[in-house]
Amino acid sequence: MDRIVTLGEIMLRLSPPAPYKMKQSETLCAFYGGAEANVAVAFRNLGNSSTFLTALPDNTPGDAAIAYLNREGVDTSLIERTGRRLGIYYIEEGTAQRPASVTYDRAYSSFSEWIPGPLDWDSIFAEVDVLHTTGITLALGEAGFETAELVIKEAKKRGVQVSFDFNYRSKLWTKEQAKSAYEQILPYVDICFGSALDLTLTLQWPEEEEQRLFASFMKKYDITWFVTSRRTTLTNTHHQLEGTIQHKNGKTARSGVFEVNVVDRIGGGDAFAAGFLDQLSNQTESAMEEAVVFATATGVLQHTIKGDAFLLARQEVKNFMNSQRGSGVLR
Secondary structure, eight states: OOEEEEESOOEEEEEOSTTOOGGGOSOOEEEEEOHHHHHHHHHHHTTOEEEEEOEEOSSHHHHHHHHHHHHTTOBOTTOEEOSSOOOEEEEEOOBTTBOOEEEEEOTTOTGGGOOOOSOOHHHHTTTOOEEEEEHHHHTSHHHHHHHHHHHHHHHHHTTOEEEEEOOOOTTTOOHHHHHHHHHHHGGGOSEEEOOHHIIIIISOOOOOOHHHHHHHHHHHHTOSEEEEEEEEEEETTEEEEEEEEEETTSOEEEOOOEEEEOSOOTTHHHHHHHHHHHHGGGOOGGGHHHHHHHHHHHHHHHTTSSSSSOOOOHHHHHHHHTTTTTOSOOO
16 A cells, blocks of 8 residues: 545544543643544555545634644645634543543534535546545535545546445434445445444344354445454553454454553544555455554554554554564663
8 A cells, every 4th residue: 555545524632631521621732633634644654645635724723734734744735725614622531430521513614514626536546545534524414425425436436445434423423324324335435444333233234243244244335345443441541452354255364452551542443444554555365464463553552642643653563563562662
């Protein structure tokens, strides 16, 4: 994998210093994030090229979001400056037995009201391997769905693989709304990030053994890869993560279980997705296990970073994979 385009919304994240609640703190820490932006940043930090397609207001908050992306090496040339505001979300981070809590303030954001005008799609998708987006973009009203559908279809016309992460958010829409939108997008998807619950609870597929469930789903929509990250929450600061990938030929690979001491859990799934996309161009059956371990290790390391996006280099992931899963000090 060399180059991706990601489509979605970047937001300002505001949070009190952990482990405080907002009403306890006079200070809010600021980061920038959003699922698709996080994938673009992570993919770039792993040594590849990424372009972020979005809309931002032509004001100081919009300038700051672009400056953040530029600092991480993401191509921002496709960002349209339009609309009224930058979306915001607030998070109170979890600790011990208390889970994290997210509050969205993204109504009327530039991206949620944006439908791209005529663009040079041939130029945009020239030498691009994958377009990545998520269910969060679909959930942002009619404009979000229309934009995603438009961009996905233009990518497919040019032979670009479409990567899609379900990323269901109950605070943005209902399962019924999500099911309808997913079913319209899935026929275009080549690489799908999700879980059995996405299929059984949201798409309302009958429950069955997981590998058979995934195989049936992939066959229905002609999906090449189904990629899953499983999380076991022991406490809100101690998790276990395991990754699984399944190819449409029936081959599967698992990463094994990683113990995770959580500094910040936001963006872990996005880093996992970027880690797998990074490995995609080198895929053979014999490389599947290496790919899922690399993707899971990338997701695990994201939990050690404050903020939404993965900021480490490829070699740091490799070092982690080769150092008894992060124990000890690398010298």
